[in-house]
Amino acid sequence: MLNATGGHGDAHGPCHFIHVKPDNVTDLSHGFLTRELAPGVFEKKRDGRRLSPTRVFSEKLTLRKGSRTLLLERDEFHSSEGDLIIYLPEEKVMMAVDLLAPDWVPLLDFDITGNMFAYLGAFDRLLAYDFETFISGHTADIARREDVERTKAYAFDVYETVKRIHGELNVAELLERDRDNEQAGIKLLIDEVTARATEEVKSRWLNGPMRGVDLWTESHCRAMLLYVRWSD
Template identity: 25%
Template sequence: MSNNEKPGILPDRYGLGAAGMPYTSLSDYRPIPPNATGSLFLPDRLEKGYHVEELNDGVFYLTSGAYDCMFIATGNGVVAVDAPPLLGDNILRGIAEVTDEPVTHAIYSHWHADHIGAAGVFGQDVTVFAHEYTREMLERWPDMGRKNGIPLPTETISTSQSIAINGVTIDLDYKGVNHAPGNIFIYTPKQKVLAAIDIISPGWSAFKHCDASENIRGWAEAHDWILEYDFDAVVSGHVNRWGTREDALASRDYTWDIIDFAKQAFDEVDDFELVERIGFSNGWVLWEDYFNDMTNYVTKQTLTKTTDNGQTWAARLAGADVMTKYHAYSILEALRLEWGLLSKFERTITGD
């Protein structure tokens, strides 16, 4: 039986062969560690499609089991932080479950639709805080904003600003480009809760290509920015549980292991036999094989490393065996574009 005929694997229905993406199945990867499932199988989430819990003193965590956000009950109005479409109207249901306060304010972490696309459920009269870049994007592409009912930001920041809403202090911090330009950190210092969206995924590897980040180096640095805060809980936007400082440390160490192994690959992998085998007639084939070989080197080193708790990353972070190759590829490319480094292969060709 061929690979495409194995049970649980889709056939090559488009006939693309090597030009297409391969299909895999659950049996190709490790089982998910029990501590990574978080709210996914909780009775209330299975029944209602969402789970809500108080993190500390009026700050709540709300998740669909795939996307999450937070909200703050101030005593005289709710401040909603993000509005993922996979929660949709369940955002209002989750809020109503714990308070009868109306949503008076919203904060957008960044402009990506998967995190704010349902903000129209708050109505058009809410006061909305966001980075000025987020407003620019929503104005530039109306289908991302007004046409879909997403209220435009009414208050924008460019760097960092502390705001007080009904006596609750919320720090809005922009430390520079990371996952996306304008992606801000939202922190409640009294409650010690941080929303840092699309950087870590507690208990999991991030989604492929460093969570589809627009700047890989900034995304990697943002792991250290998270750890500058004094927090007891971090809301990350994904996957199905809120995170701890231990989760943030693990994600940072995993990320920097990939970076270190990628730098190592730049110095050690040359693969000049590829030139002899492939030649230069189709440079993309040569480049694909070279980068794929370096990606496999980095993936192997990362997944088999014994980490500080005695586990490998493959065993420690759910989905690491699925996603590490994508992170490795993106980081290898970022070493060229955002770190300004050349691989051994390139240095030899150019004589550097």
């Protein structure tokens, strides 16, 4: 059984090297693959890395294989096509790829999320489950529940800091600095909020407990500003 956790090619791992008949494997991909939402999405990609699914579902699915129970649920915290959460209740294991990395702040632009609103809400949705072990993908390190809680605290610190600084600025005054070039004013606004928020967030997180603040916090503040100003 193969479970595709997202629309990105790397979410399918090396499955394109596996040559099996449909009755030998079930590729249980999530809701964005249903006929109603995106017919033939893998065929349209035409990159050869994704196996076409032999079974699909819309929002949730419970699987029982031997003594194991797996709960599969669709989410939208990362990929624009949708994401798959996999939960094993007996083992208290949760898997959600591209939300976080243990001991690190998220990658560029909050793991390059295509939906910041869903990304911020995903933490509480996941923490509503009873799990101890968290599989984040893209690393051999296993995360714990505390990693989800810590990353949530960081993400909301960025959100609240950016939102406050943006609200404190006199946007009209910034845009007025170059009346003949409105887009220059918008860039100035983005640069100003990003720089101030980055400095403030770094002052709280640069010395731990997560690595990567020096690498990615600026991108987090910029991505969050785009969300706060135009989508929040």
